[in-house]
Amino acid sequence: MKFSLSFRSFRVRLIVFLLALLTPVLGGIFYYVNANNTEYTEETINSYLELGADVFDYTREQQATTLQAITSSLTWDFGFRTAFAASDPATLFDAALNVMDRSLDSADMLMITDLDFRVIVDTETQGFDILEDSWLSLLEEADASEEGRSETIVTISEMPFQLIALPMYLPRQVAWIIGGFALDDDFVEQVKETTVSEISILKVENNTTPEMIVSTLPRTQQPLLETQIDFNFSPSNQLQRINYDGEEFTSLVRPLYGTGSDPLQIFAVIQRSYDENNENVVQFQELLVRFYFGILIASLLAVLLLARSITKPVSKLAHAVKKIEQGDYGQTVEINSKDEIGDLADSVNSMAKGLAEKEKVRDLLGKVVSHQIAEELLSNPVELGGEERTATILFSDIQGFTSYCENKSPKEVLGALNEVLSKISDIIEAKQGVVDKFNGDAVMALFGVPIKGQHDTSNAIEAALEIELALKQADGRLNACIGINTGLVVAGNLGSNNRLNYSVIGDTVNLSARLEGLTRLYHVNTIVSESSKNAAPEFAYQELDEVCVAGKSESVRIFELIASQEDVTPERLEEAKKFELALHLYREQKWNEAESLLFELQESGRNSPLCQIFLDRVSQFKETPPTDNWKGVFVFNSK
């Protein structure tokens, strides 16, 4: 969980990416260089060993040549010739020893045989009269050769000897003379000095385990070579690795005498320490590893810096954006870079500025127009035109405000007005109504537009009741005059392209305004149209009249809003019923019955102005009866 979280960080991803990129590249380089170096080392060792083997052969041949020179000069020695002619082996033996002495260790043994290979002199006194085996084949080979010369390697008393055979002339060939030098410690040390390689000479008798004869190796290592070396191989210059207590030696084997099936085989082994030669490679490997980690660390630092240069401004930006999301538009992000992040920071700053301005506008709009209209305006494209909607329109006016304002300065008047209007405005908004406009002390409010609710008309009527109460509580002199009507309106943005006003128009609006005006005439606080009454039947009403307002041909029944069903008193309901009965008698043109009922109502006092209106009409109709088509509708000819 933690890993996956941290893996999501930009920095970690960058590092992983870098590692994924760098590791195969550096690894590949390492592998390639290492492989090449190892190959080079092996080639170098091999060539050194080949060279060592060549030097070994060369040294042996040089010695043989020296030996040949010494041996053949022996035949020139007249004293030796004389001694040979004298056929005295003892004298010849001394002469041979004398020659060896003069050879400065180039010759370690001499042998003279006659042409039938009978031994005349042998300085090693091996005790054979007739030559056999390798000695015999040496002479037979010499006899068969053009120059009468041949060489071989034999062991004498466990020591390998390089032999060379030559004819002895007197002046024709009279004998074979064989010279030999030991491939001993001196010899291998001499070769080692030239080749800087370890030289060993081993023999294998009857295919048993190899046996060391001479070696430049330390005594402790010699048995290791004997056990590890393998002479059963082909081709002859095969390279082998010998391990001396952890140190590897590359070994080149050179057969000196005998082949696979011979009872005696002698081999030279030339060796070089692989580790010593590989030292440079190992050093280079270490250097490479250090280089790899150096690159890695440098790259990681670079990546961290790079990541920091990106993540720091990004998290700064994220922080600012979060603040903006929470409504703090005062944020500005300071990033001094000219790259994409700098551009983004500029954009975020511009966005915050834009949002702040928009919020300012929204705030102002909320103050100028109602909150709901502001929302409507902000959420929809602002354009002229409207839609037909059903709405309840409430017109409110304050009766007695003039007298209320007597002896008050204009500023105090405005203050008082604002105070009252604020209350009204608050009530309307609390009832999901929208204050459309103020006009002096008058207020126009909309219910059901722009947002349609479930109980728009009931809300309007409740608002009316609250306004009535609020004004009464504010000052005893103040009285609310409210008209409420429900019906189709055209709602939308009215005005010019540059200056719009969300409002509603239509007959419903006009009637609502008329109803407000009629309150003064009928001496009631609130007049509700029939459509509104029907839409909010849960209130108590008292029918007032059926009227035909100015400019309208159709009549409407109008009602006085009494109170909510809960608040209304039974007396008040009884009163309302009686009035409605009187109104019924009035419409039936039963003038006297109506008159008496109205008087009765007037006596009770509550509806006296209203009863007076109808008593006046009755007395008038008694004098001048209405036309036949009169249905009880009162026509207003002026607004």
Next chain:
Amino acid sequence: MAISFSSHSFAQTLSVKLADSDGNDLADVVIELFGPENVSLENIETNDVEIDQVDKEFVPGITLITAGSRIRFPNSDDILHHVYSFSSVKTFDTPLYGMADESQPAVSFDMPGVVEIGCNIHDWMLAYIYVGESDKMAISDDSGVATIQNLQAGDYRLKVWHSRLSADENTMTQSITISETQDTEVSLSLELIRDRRIRRAPSANRKRYR
């Protein structure tokens, strides 16, 4: 009897054609005839000859003498030579001597056989002296033919010697009959051993021609 028998037929010639086993003509082959009547050594004429030393070589390379003859070894070179022989027939050696040194005594070869001489200074110098015991000897020329004239008819023993002849003492013998009426021609094929000789010292040559 034999003498009278042969007195009128002393005009036959023996010519021996000698070749190696490959059929090549073989020079320097010595033939020696014995019989039918042996002549004692005392009655054979001796012939004193010289073996010169020219340009570090013995000239001639092979010399036929009869036993009892003497050979002188003059030196025609401008350097000294030391002639020696370890052959059992005649072992001798001269001290180092030069061209002007005339005091060298002639060496007499009394026993028949082959003497190989060499020079102790120049190892490659080698010459053969064939000391015969018969008065009838010849040496083959470059065409491989050895001729002996004035022979009387009869049965002879032919001895053939060559320095590389693959036989004991490099010698082979065979019987041969000389016809009364005509010359006798014999062809012999000899089996030779390898000619192993010491090469002239190259440094000496170089010095000489520089």
